[in-house]
Amino acid sequence: MGQTGLRDAVVGDTRLSSINGEKGELIYRGIDIHDLARSSTFEEVAYLLWFDALPSRASLDTFRANLNKRRSLPAKLAAVLRDLPHDGTPMDALRTAVSALGLFDPKVMDMSLEAQVEKALTLTAIFPTILAAYYRISQGLEPVAPDPSLDTAANFLHMFSGKKPDDRAARVLDVALILHADHGMNASTFAALVTASTLSDMYSAITSAIGALKGPLHGGANEGVIHNLLDIGEMENVDGWVTRKLAAHEKIMGFGHAVYKAYDPRATELKRIAKEVGAAAGTTKWVAMTERMEQAVWNAKQLYPNVDLYSASVYYTLGIPTPYFTPVFAISRVAGWTAHVMEQYADNKLMRPRANYVGARGVTYTPLSERKDDIKL
Numbered sequence: 001m002g003q004t005g006l007r008d009a010v011v012g013d014t015r016l017s018s019i020n021g022e023k024g025e026l027i028y029r030g031i032d033i034h035d036l037a038r039s040s041t042f043e044e045v046a047y048l049l050w051f052d053a054l055p056s057r058a059s060l061d062t063f064r065a066n067l068n069k070r071r072s073l074p075a076k077l078a079a080v081l082r083d084l085p086h087d088g089t090p091m092d093a094l095r096t097a098v099s100a101l102g103l104f105d106p107k108v109m110d111m112s113l114e115a116q117v118e119k120a121l122t123l124t125a126i127f128p129t130i131l132a133a134y135y136r137i138s139q140g141l142e143p144v145a146p147d148p149s150l151d152t153a154a155n156f157l158h159m160f161s162g163k164k165p166d167d168r169a170a171r172v173l174d175v176a177l178i179l180h181a182d183h184g185m186n187a188s189t190f191a192a193l194v195t196a197s198t199l200s201d202m203y204s205a206i207t208s209a210i211g212a213l214k215g216p217l218h219g220g221a222n223e224g225v226i227h228n229l230l231d232i233g234e235m236e237n238v239d240g241w242v243t244r245k246l247a248a249h250e251k252i253m254g255f256g257h258a259v260y261k262a263y264d265p266r267a268t269e270l271k272r273i274a275k276e277v278g279a280a281a282g283t284t285k286w287v288a289m290t291e292r293m294e295q296a297v298w299n300a301k302q303l304y305p306n307v308d309l310y311s312a313s314v315y316y317t318l319g320i321p322t323p324y325f326t327p328v329f330a331i332s333r334v335a336g337w338t339a340h341v342m343e344q345y346a347d348n349k350l351m352r353p354r355a356n357y358v359g360a361r362g363v364t365y366t367p368l369s370e371r372k373d374d375i376k377l
């Protein structure tokens with residue numbers, strides 16, 4: 001049987017999002033991702049995922065205010081961030097901070113729907129603040145307080161750089177957040193649900209998810225893409241680089257997908273905004289090289305790009321440092337994780353799969369005194 005990666009296993013029902021891998025289609029609560037990317041905001045999408053409807057103007061205003069009043073870092077959590085090693089990865093800092101946050105919440109084990117929504121709001125509101133604070137502390141700078149007039153994307157850029165971003169940059173990041181907010185039963189969502197299914201608390205579930213998202217086969221791939229582009233350096237090197245990587249049977253980050261066997265619809269939107277943001281910044285080099293890479297990989301192996309291919313040049317052009325690419329994914333995906341955790345709590349069953357045992361049986365126990373040296377440590 002070997003490793004199955006649970007590819008076709010169904011873990012339960014969901015009403016949140018669905019992928020049609022053959023058609024290259026993604027829907028959140030029935031709405032096509034292209035419509036959401038072009039017309040909505042990240043806050044509307046988080047509301048949609050949690051409450052199963054797009055908000056009215058009044059509900060959206062209340063929702064945004066609810067998020068904004070939860071963005072500040074508790075002083076003790078800021079102290080935790082200051083005490084962490086400053087050369088660590090921001091995903092590790094985020095995972096540690098979210099785990100610690102649970103200790104500061106007196107309602108950590110309150111499983112009422114009201115308390116669940118409060119936690120989902122707190123987590124979604126505070127991710128950008130945690131990450132921007134860790135970045136600034138690690139650079140020897142003072143953290144910048146959240147601006148209550150700014151939404152998630154703009155606030156992150158503001159707290160990160162200390163400058164209010166222009167509307168175009170904020171909108172570009174906002175669209176990226178919409179596109180990453182949910183994606184069926186991906187590895188990090190599954191990790192969150194395994195933890196939630198034990199009726200552990202939401203902070204623990206989201207801590208599990210952050211650990212899973214960090215890996216290079218999941219959220220970490222966008223950082224790999226920019227490392228590759230920088231390594232390639234110039235347009236004329238792209239084709240040769242791709243040929244060498246494929247000949248060496250190396251995986252090229254930003255290509256292939258466990259579910260999509262067609263063009264990832266998120267990549268379509270990210271390619272569009274990568275071109276826009278590149279043109280606005282006067283640096284189309286990275287997106288042009290990415291397009292060339294897409295063509296070369298297609299010609300050689302007929303592999304489609306995934307969400308990480310074009311998000312890399314978007315974030316790079318926005319001036320976000322590479323180690324923060326995967327954290328940007330987390331800033332968005334926490335909306336989907338928390339929505340799935342609430343869905344799990346509403347109809348819970350402990351997740352407890354089985355493994356196919358292929359080891360030995362009937363082995364005789366050897367007493368310690370009779371065992372031969374077999375040093376493996």
Ligand SMILES: CC(C)(COP(=O)(O)OP(=O)(O)OC[C@H]1O[C@@H](n2cnc3c(N)ncnc32)[C@H](O)[C@@H]1OP(=O)(O)O)[C@@H](O)C(=O)NCCC(=O)NCCS
Pocket residue numbers: 216217218219221250251252253254255256257258259301303306307308
């Ligand atoms: C995402 C991923 C793990 C999906 O894996 P999968 O569906 O299990 O696909 P497999 O690993 O079975 O690959 C199937 C074939 O395509 C090839 N392939 C898949 N992704 C590839 C990539 N990024 N670069 C080169 N070849 C790739 C495999 O080598 C394999 O080829 P083979 O049949 O000649 O051996 C895989 O595509 C990958 O590692 N991609 C790079 C990391 C990445 O971008 N992750 C972000 C996902 S959103």
